Amino acid sequence: MRLVATGLLVLMAAIFVAARYFDHLHPAVGYVRAFSEAAMVGGLADWFAVTALFRHPLHLPIPHTAIIPRNKDRIADTLAAFLRDNFLIPKVVARRMQRLNVAGAAGRWLANPPMGRGRIGSGASRLAADILESLDQERLGGMAKGAIAGRLRAIEIAPLFGQALNAAIANGRHLPLLDGMIRWASRVLEANEHLIRDMVHARAGTVMRWTGLDETLASKIIDGLHKLITEMAEDPDHPLRAKAEEGLERLAHDLQHKPALRDKVEAFKGEMLDNQAFHRWIEGLWEASRAALLRVARDPERAMAGKVGEALKQFGETLQTDRKLADTINRFARRSAVGAASDYGDGIVRLVSDTIRGWDARTVTGRLENAVGRDLQYIRINGTLVGGLVGVAIHAVDAVLR
Structure with missing residues (x-):
C-alpha cells in the first residue's frame, strides 16, 4: 500500500x-x-x-x-491511568458486579455439574476429603443443626481458603479461575470500547482529527487489547498470566496472614450461618451423606455420582430458588471483587505502565x-x-x- x-x-x-x-x-x-x-x-x-x-x-x-516514539512513556502512563480510572477503581467494579448473578451461575453449574470427569472434579473431591478429615468427626456424628453452626463459627475459614488456594495453585487447579478472569476482562473491554475512542479523540491533534487518524489509531489500540486478551486465553505460558498467578499467590498469603481480609471473610461466614436456608441445607447434607462422604471422597467418579453429587445438586437448586441466600453470596462476591480492585488494582496498573515503558x-x-x-x-x-x-x-x- x-x-x-x-x-x-x-x-x-x-x-x-x-x-x-x-x-x-x-x-x-x-x-x-x-x-x-x-x-x-x-x-x-x-x-x-x-x-x-x-x-x-x-x-x-x-x-x-515522531509523535509515538517521543511520547511512548506518556502513552504508557495514559493507558495505565485509563485502566485505573475505568476498570480498577472500586465503584466501577461494584457497578459491574451488580449486573452479575454469581450465585445463579454457581447454582446452575452445581445443579448440572461437569464434575467427576476432570481436574475440577478430582480437585474438589480431594479438597472435600481433606476438610472433612480435619474436622472433629466424633462430635459431628451426632450434632444437630445448631451444634454444626456453632462449630463452623469457631473455625476461621480464611486461612483454610488460603491453604486450599495454595494447594490448588501447586497442582494447577487454579487455571479455570484464570480463564474466567480473562473472559470477564474481554467482556469489560467490549463494553467500554467507546471510552478508549473518546480518550484517543480527546488527546489527538488537529491533523489527526482532520484526517481521521484518531479513529484509526483507537481501533488499532482496541484490536491490540483484544489480541492481548486472546493470546492470554490461548497461551498458558503468557507473561501476564504469570503475573496473575503471582496475584493469586499473594491473595492466598493474605487470606492466611492479613487481618483485614480475614475479618471480611469471617463477616461473610457469619452472614451465611445466620441464613435459615443455609441452616436447612447443612442439616440435610450432614444427616444424609456424611457417612458416605469419607468413604467415597477420594474417588471422584463415585463421589459425584453418589451423596456428594446429590448434595451439590441440591445446593445448586437452592441457590437458584432461595433469593436471600443468593443475595448474600452475590453481595460477598461484589465485596470481594471491590476489595481485590482496591488492594491489587495499583499493582496491575504499574504492571501495564512498566511493561510499555520497557518496550524498545x-x-x-x-x-x-x-x-x-x-x-x-x-x-x-x-x-x-x-x-x-x-x-x-x-x-x-x-x-x-x-
Missing part, C-alpha cells in the same frame, strides 16, 4: 509535467494540470502527517513529529506502523484524490471569474 500511495503521487507529478507542457493545446488541459498540482500538494501533506506519527520526515528534527521505541513504532500502515496509506491515497478534486474546483472558479 505504501508503494501504491507513492506511485500515485509520482503519477500525479508526471501528469502535472505533461499537462504543463501541453497546456496551450486546449483549455481542458488546465483542469488536468490543476487536478495533478493540487493532488501532489494533498498527497505530500498527508505523507507528512502519516510519517510524523512514527518518525521525523526526511530525518529532519521538525517540531511535533523503535520496535514499538515499527510494529504499530505495520499494524495500522495499510489504513494510513489509504489516507495518503484519499488525500491525493481529494486534493486533486479541490484543485479542479478552484481552477473552475478561477476560470469563471476570469
Whole structure:
C-alpha cells in the first residue's frame, strides 16, 4: 500500500509535467494540470502527517513529529491511568458486579455439574476429603443443626481458603479461575470500547482529527487489547498470566496472614450461618451423606455420582430458588471483587505502565506502523484524490471569474 500511495503521487507529478507542457493545446488541459498540482500538494501533506506519527520526515528534527516514539512513556502512563480510572477503581467494579448473578451461575453449574470427569472434579473431591478429615468427626456424628453452626463459627475459614488456594495453585487447579478472569476482562473491554475512542479523540491533534487518524489509531489500540486478551486465553505460558498467578499467590498469603481480609471473610461466614436456608441445607447434607462422604471422597467418579453429587445438586437448586441466600453470596462476591480492585488494582496498573515503558521505541513504532500502515496509506491515497478534486474546483472558479 505504501508503494501504491507513492506511485500515485509520482503519477500525479508526471501528469502535472505533461499537462504543463501541453497546456496551450486546449483549455481542458488546465483542469488536468490543476487536478495533478493540487493532488501532489494533498498527497505530500498527508505523507507528512502519516510519517510524523512514527518518525521525523526526511530525518529532519521538525517540531511535533515522531509523535509515538517521543511520547511512548506518556502513552504508557495514559493507558495505565485509563485502566485505573475505568476498570480498577472500586465503584466501577461494584457497578459491574451488580449486573452479575454469581450465585445463579454457581447454582446452575452445581445443579448440572461437569464434575467427576476432570481436574475440577478430582480437585474438589480431594479438597472435600481433606476438610472433612480435619474436622472433629466424633462430635459431628451426632450434632444437630445448631451444634454444626456453632462449630463452623469457631473455625476461621480464611486461612483454610488460603491453604486450599495454595494447594490448588501447586497442582494447577487454579487455571479455570484464570480463564474466567480473562473472559470477564474481554467482556469489560467490549463494553467500554467507546471510552478508549473518546480518550484517543480527546488527546489527538488537529491533523489527526482532520484526517481521521484518531479513529484509526483507537481501533488499532482496541484490536491490540483484544489480541492481548486472546493470546492470554490461548497461551498458558503468557507473561501476564504469570503475573496473575503471582496475584493469586499473594491473595492466598493474605487470606492466611492479613487481618483485614480475614475479618471480611469471617463477616461473610457469619452472614451465611445466620441464613435459615443455609441452616436447612447443612442439616440435610450432614444427616444424609456424611457417612458416605469419607468413604467415597477420594474417588471422584463415585463421589459425584453418589451423596456428594446429590448434595451439590441440591445446593445448586437452592441457590437458584432461595433469593436471600443468593443475595448474600452475590453481595460477598461484589465485596470481594471491590476489595481485590482496591488492594491489587495499583499493582496491575504499574504492571501495564512498566511493561510499555520497557518496550524498545523503535520496535514499538515499527510494529504499530505495520499494524495500522495499510489504513494510513489509504489516507495518503484519499488525500491525493481529494486534493486533486479541490484543485479542479478552484481552477473552475478561477476560470469563471476570469
